[in-house]
Amino acid sequence: MTRLRVVAAQELRDLWLTGRGLPLILAYAVLLSVTSYLVASNRALNFLEQREAVGLTLQVGVGVAALLVLVVAADAISGERERGTLESLLLTPAPRWVLLAGKGLAAMSLWLVAYVVSVPYVWYLARGTGVLGRALVAGLGVGTLIVLFLCSLGLAISTVTGSNRVALSVSFFLLLAAFFPTQLPTAAQSGGVADVLLRVDPVTAGLHYLSELVVRGRPAGEDLGWLVGPIVLAVAAAAAACTVGARMSLRPGRRA
Amino acid sequence: MPPAIACTGLSKSYGPRQAVQPLELEVEPGTLLGFLGPNGAGKTSVIRILTTILTPDAGAFTVAGVPHDRPAEIRRRVGVLPESAGYAEGQTGEQVLTFFARLYGQSGTQASATARELLDLVGLAERARTLVAGYSRGMRQRLGIARALVNRPEVVFLDEPTLGLDPAGQRQVLQVIGGIARQRGSTVVLSTHLLAEVEEVCDRVVILNAGRVVADGGIDEVARVAAAPRQGRVRLPADSVAAGLRVLSASPEVARIARSEARDEIVVELREGLTPAEAGPRILRALLDADLPVLAVELDRGRLSDAFLTLTADT
Numbered sequence: 157m158t159r160l161r162v163v164a165a166q167e168l169r170d171l172w173l174t175g176r177g178l179p180l181i182l183a184y185a186v187l188l189s190v191t192s193y194l195v196a197s198n199r200a201l202n203f204l205e206q207r208e209a210v211g212l213t214l215q216v217g218v219g220v221a222a223l224l225v226l227v228v229a230a231d232a233i234s235g236e237r238e239r240g241t242l243e244s245l246l247l248t249p250a251p252r253w254v255l256l257a258g259k260g261l262a263a264m265s266l267w268l269v270a271y272v273v274s275v276p277y278v279w280y281l282a283r284g285t286g287v288l289g290r291a292l293v294a295g296l297g298v299g300t301l302i303v304l305f306l307c308s309l310g311l312a313i314s315t316v317t318g319s320n321r322v323a324l325s326v327s328f329f330l331l332l333a334a335f336f337p338t339q340l341p342t343a344a345q346s347g348g349v350a351d352v353l354l355r356v357d358p359v360t361a362g363l364h365y366l367s368e369l370v371v372r373g374r375p376a377g378e379d380l381g382w383l384v385g386p387i388v389l390a391v392a393a394a395a396a397a398c399t400v401g402a403r404m405s406l407r408p409g410r411r412a
Numbered sequence: 413m414p415p416a417i418a419c420t421g422l423s424k425s426y427g428p429r430q431a432v433q434p435l436e437l438e439v440e441p442g443t444l445l446g447f448l449g450p451n452g453a454g455k456t457s458v459i460r461i462l463t464t465i466l467t468p469d470a471g472a473f474t475v476a477g478v479p480h481d482r483p484a485e486i487r488r489r490v491g492v493l494p495e496s497a498g499y500a501e502g503q504t505g506e507q508v509l510t511f512f513a514r515l516y517g518q519s520g521t522q523a524s525a526t527a528r529e530l531l532d533l534v535g536l537a538e539r540a541r542t543l544v545a546g547y548s549r550g551m552r553q554r555l556g557i558a559r560a561l562v563n564r565p566e567v568v569f570l571d572e573p574t575l576g577l578d579p580a581g582q583r584q585v586l587q588v589i590g591g592i593a594r595q596r597g598s599t600v601v602l603s604t605h606l607l608a609e610v611e612e613v614c615d616r617v618v619i620l621n622a623g624r625v626v627a628d629g630g631i632d633e634v635a636r637v638a639a640a641p642r643q644g645r646v647r648l649p650a651d652s653v654a655a656g657l658r659v660l661s662a663s664p665e666v667a668r669i670a671r672s673e674a675r676d677e678i679v680v681e682l683r684e685g686l687t688p689a690e691a692g693p694r695i696l697r698a699l700l701d702a703d704l705p706v707l708a709v710e711l712d713r714g715r716l717s718d719a720f721l722t723l724t725a726d727t
């Protein structure tokens with residue numbers, strides 16, 4: 157546990173003091189500003205539309221934050237490998253999954269900061285609608301599940317790919333694939349297979365739950381079934397990442 | 413006391429390329445071992461196997477008395493400067509060392525103390541708070557050596573610690589390495605291309621070629637066995653050089669002669685199988701018998717570099 161803390165603290169310092177943490181969050185804030193400006197500048201908002209604006213902003217926030225976390229996670233091990241710093245880490249008695257988990261925690265911090273940054277935007281858009289509280293709570297919960305899922309995938313990919321570029325592009329492809337079903341036309345969404353897909357994919361299921369809650373104003377307990385997929389898959393992905401991480405090697409794909 | 417390193421039948425191939433042939437090696441504790449070999453000989457592969465980074469295809473080994481099936485325990489007892497080691501550029505030397513000391517389970521205060529002690533040992537105390545990004549190559553190598561020592565290792569592996577350093581830098585690093593072996597009593601495996609530095613600090617040398625040990629022993633021993641020197645120079649007054657050439661070309665000890673233009677010197681190459689001790693007096697006698705006023709006969713002493721070239725010639 158101490159080692160996990162040591163690795164996480166080191167990675168946090170790296171990310172926020174010297175690394176890409178601040179520039180990424182800055183870009184995030186700019187994007188969120190543009191999005192909220194666009195949705196808020198529509199003068200003809202009635203209450204429903206205003207809630208849609210909140211929902212949309214939350215979705216964009218979660219989506220972009222997931223992308224940022226994925227970029228950092230995909231770089232976690234493959235980056236060390238490429239910079240020649242991995243061997244020294246592997247030479248320490250620290251369990252390899254601890255190295256991975258420490259990096260994962262640091263990457264997740266990006267999501268927490270992004271969430272905090274998005275609070276004022278959500279507050280501004282949601283004022284007077286009465287959904288602010290549930291938007292913030294559900295946004296945090298659902299966002300954490302989705303980001304944890306993608307972060308774990310990114311870490312696992314980073315562990316098994318030889319180069320940084322491959323890790324980044326594979327992760328990016330997976331991100332697109334995970335978000336893709338949100339773009340399916342509604343007709344396709346009502347089919348049996350599509351329904352299963354939407355419920356299983358943590359991204360679509362999580363965002364669906366979020367919008368039911370925030371936009372349609374459904375009670376929080378009503379659609380909890382939609383969260384089963386995200387919870388199960390987020391936990392499974394994190395466990396899988398640790399398992400893959402435990403076999404981390406200097407050169408992936410070889411018996412090394 | 414168990415040997416610092418013992419391995420039997422260790423082998424490793426990458427696809428069809430056999431990088432390490434079945435390898436037998438035993439190293440006594442406290443030895444400063446020079447681990448030599450040309451590019452691609454398998455030095456790094458052997459070091460990676462012994463430090464649990466690479467799994468061998470076959471064979472068994474112990475390091476610091478710990479068998480290979482307990483890799484975490486081996487890692488606790490060895491220190492390694494990996495080949496082409498990188499560093500977190502955004503950290504100071506002190507931060508790097510403290511972080512690694514903590515990964516070995518030291519508390520925050522212990523780790524800071526370790527970092528300061530080692531920075532001092534490798535002569536980086538004054539740059540402790542400088543970012544690694546601002547370190548020169550030699551400073552990085554010294555930081556890497558310090559990092560290899562954070563856990564007070566019983567066996568230290570240094571994979572080309574002097575790579576890319578200028579002569580002063582090499583000397584400095586070698587002094588540090590010699591100090592590690594003497595003062596800390598650690599066993600040191602020093603992989604390098606620089607033969608002179610092995611001659612300077614090592615107790616024993618192992619030469620690897622194409623994954624095989626081709627020589628193993630004390631420096632003098634290896635140099636003598638592998639390559640008795642076969643060159644020498646005969647100096648004569650200018651007007652006797654022509655006569656000297658005639659005598660030497662007729663001498664059965666000499667395989668080849670050449671006249672060196674710069675000085676009145678004849679370069680001789682001895683026939684194979686002859687040692688300088690045998691050939692020297694006979695050459696001198698032949699010259700004196702021909703009434704030539706010999707100014708000097710010098711035959712080269714055994715050098716490790718000759719041994720190295722001889723033993724690794726067929727690659």
Ligand SMILES: Nc1ncnc2c1ncn2[C@@H]1O[C@H](COP(=O)(O)OP(=O)(O)OP(=O)(O)O)[C@@H](O)[C@H]1O
Pocket residue numbers: 407426429430431449450451452453454455456457458495
């Ligand atoms: N990851 C790898 N994949 C394929 N072949 C490899 C790999 N690593 C090493 N080799 C091959 O194994 C052989 C031994 O390499 P190794 O790096 O152990 O040699 P070395 O003695 O350390 O060389 P150098 O002095 O250049 O560092 C070489 O022929 C090399 O091409």
Ligand SMILES: [Mg+2]
Pocket residue numbers: 455456457495571
């Ligand atoms: Mg090497």
